[in-house]
Amino acid sequence: MGSYEGASACYLIDANKWHDELEMFCVDTWEGGAEHQSNGVNMRSVEERFVSLACSQAAKGASVTKLKGTSDLALSKLLNEGHASSFDFIYVVGIQALQSGRGYRF
Incomplete structure (x- = not known):
């Protein structure tokens, strides 16, 4: 949550040594703080740079799904789609939420 240009997603995909098939969901409003x-x-x-980076990661065997919106709505969507036990790891960029004063809602 908090994807911006996707650098952290790319890092995690490049560093992936734990799964043969990596599925990643990236959540952001892309409104900026x-x-x-x-x-x-x-x-x-x-x-647009995020989309470009996400597409380049697909060539590495990673599935990257962009979810545009707030974390609470994105999480609800994922749970409704049956992903309740799908997550091994959740990365949240919290400092940006604190600085903007909005925070993430779970």
Whole structure:
């Protein structure tokens, strides 16, 4: 949760030595926080770079699913789709949530 351009997802895929078939769900609103807005970051471009990186990871045998929205809605969607026991690892970028004052809702 908190995917931005996808660098952390790419790192985890590159470092993967624990599963032959890796399935990753990346959640972000791609709206950016206050720090992005005040610095004029084009979040549409950031999201496009994420999509480009995610597609490049598919060549490495990883399945990357982009879920655009808040974490609470994305988690509900995943649970409704039968993923209740699918997760071995969950990575949350919490510092950005604290800095923006919004926080993640679980």
